[in-house]
Amino acid sequence: MPNPDELATLPDADVVRLAQQGRELAFRELVRRYERPVFSLVFRMVRDRELAEDLSQDAFVKVLNHIDRYSPEFKFSSWLFKIANNVAIDHLRRRRIDTISMHGSPHASTASEIEASALNLEDEQESALDELESKELGSAIERAIARLRPEYRACIMLRHVEGRSYEEIAATLDLPLGTVKTYIHRARHELRKALEPLRE
Amino acid sequence: MQDRHLRPDEIELLLDGEEGFGVAPLRAHVRSCASCHAELEEARALLLALDTLPDFAPSVGFADRVMSQVQVFEPWHAAALTTARQFVPATRPARIAAGLAAAVGSGLLTAGATWAVARADIGFLLAQVGLDRVREQAGAAASDVATTVLGQPGLDAMLGGSAGMTAAAVGGFVAVVGMGVVGLRALATSSRRAR
Numbered sequence: 001m002p003n004p005d006e007l008a009t010l011p012d013a014d015v016v017r018l019a020q021q022g023r024e025l026a027f028r029e030l031v032r033r034y035e036r037p038v039f040s041l042v043f044r045m046v047r048d049r050e051l052a053e054d055l056s057q058d059a060f061v062k063v064l065n066h067i068d069r070y071s072p073e074f075k076f077s078s079w080l081f082k083i084a085n086n087v088a089i090d091h092l093r094r095r096r097i098d099t100i101s102m103h104g105s106p107h108a109s110t111a112s113e114i115e116a117s118a119l120n121l122e123d124e125q126e127s128a129l130d131e132l133e134s135k136e137l138g139s140a141i142e143r144a145i146a147r148l149r150p151e152y153r154a155c156i157m158l159r160h161v162e163g164r165s166y167e168e169i170a171a172t173l174d175l176p177l178g179t180v181k182t183y184i185h186r187a188r189h190e191l192r193k194a195l196e197p198l199r200e
Numbered sequence: 201m202q203d204r205h206l207r208p209d210e211i212e213l214l215l216d217g218e219e220g221f222g223v224a225p226l227r228a229h230v231r232s233c234a235s236c237h238a239e240l241e242e243a244r245a246l247l248l249a250l251d252t253l254p255d256f257a258p259s260v261g262f263a264d265r266v267m268s269q270v271q272v273f274e275p276w277h278a279a280a281l282t283t284a285r286q287f288v289p290a291t292r293p294a295r296i297a298a299g300l301a302a303a304v305g306s307g308l309l310t311a312g313a314t315w316a317v318a319r320a321d322i323g324f325l326l327a328q329v330g331l332d333r334v335r336e337q338a339g340a341a342a343s344d345v346a347t348t349v350l351g352q353p354g355l356d357a358m359l360g361g362s363a364g365m366t367a368a369a370v371g372g373f374v375a376v377v378g379m380g381v382v383g384l385r386a387l388a389t390s391s392r393r394a395r
Contacts, residue, residue: 020275021274021275021278022272022273022274022275022278022279023272024267024272027267027270027272028263028267031262031263031266031267032263035257035258035262035263035266036255036256036257036258037255039255039256039257039258039262040254040255040256043256052258053258053259053262056258056262057262057265057266057269060266060270061266061269061270064266064270065269065270065271068273141246141249141250141253142253156250160247160250160251160253161250161251161253161255163251185208185209185212188212188215188243188246188247188250189208189212191246191250192242192243192246195246
């Protein structure tokens with residue numbers, strides 16, 4: 001069994017194989033490698049540190065408790081990001097806060113009701129963003145990312161923060177390649193529009 | 201291409217570094233249009249900003265909290281391999297010596313097994329003689345016990361008599377032994393009660 005220093009030099013596939021043989025150090029090495037990227041992805045998705053920790057922990061526990069089901073034909077990190085993203089998206093769907101804040105309440109029947117509900121929630125979102133701005137997600141670009149649709153946000157994070165290819169993102173999020181490209185292009189366009197006032 | 205500015209999707213094509221027939225006119229337009237050139241540069245600056253966004257770290261003890269919920273399960277084949285590895289010497293000379301010893305031991309075992317197979321008839325004969333000896337000894341011991349319990353005349357009568365008589369003798373013997381056991385237990389119980 002390699003020691004922790006040797007484990008750190010092994011590729012993911014070898015560390016996963018050791019984990020499948022029941023080596024606790026290998027499990028810890030996988031957590032060490034991916035705790036920051038997974039936490040960053042989930043944190044930017046849900047924008048709440050404590051919640052992001054809980055959801056990231058859920059994602060790791062799900063993956064590591066089913067490590068025997070991992071198929072080596074896929075990248076381990078893609079599998080892990082897929083679970084983490086699903087956990088975050090499931091949470092957001094339960095809360096539905098982002099959908100409502102962007103498009104107004106789904107129960108609103110008139111244009112004025114939609115506008116009113118969207119504005120109210122936008123205010124709440126703004127205050128949450130103000131709070132975040134004073135903490136970690138301080139920059140304008142983080143604020144703009146926070147306003148993207150969750151699907152766009154996940155794609156942008158995986159593409160630019162994690163440096164994944166379009167194909168990897170498509171595999172990770174179970175989306176067609178064309179959809180991933182469209183999401184990323186639209187997200188970047190929205191980000192440019194959101195940051196436009198800062199340039200003027 | 202010179203009559204209009206680039207659309208957002210065309211900007212994205214250039215940002216992704218797409219190559220192809222349709223991209224050349226877009227590039228040519230950017231070279232000649234200051235507005236589109238500026239827009240493309242701003243888009244590139246955004247990509248750079250996105251690419252350099254930092255990772256966030258979870259709080260200290262995150263890994264421990266995860267591991268407290270992970271069930272580390274060692275499959276039987278991995279456990280067997282670990283156990284077997286414990287018997288492998290650590291140093292190279294010791295491993296060579298152990299390998300030689302294992303080779304010699306397995307060679308001797310193979311030779312012994314080959315010899316035993318080749319001499320199977322002798323083995324059968326020896327086994328037969330051994331079994332006969334055991335049977336004779338067991339018969340003699342049983343006869344001694346019967347003589348002690350029944351006496352020689354009783355044993356002769358049992359051996360010489362009919363099957364019914366043999367059964368009556370054995371039944372009588374069992375009854376006497378049974379009554380003896382019951383009597384001894386009653387005696388022991390009354391003794392305990394008295395105490």
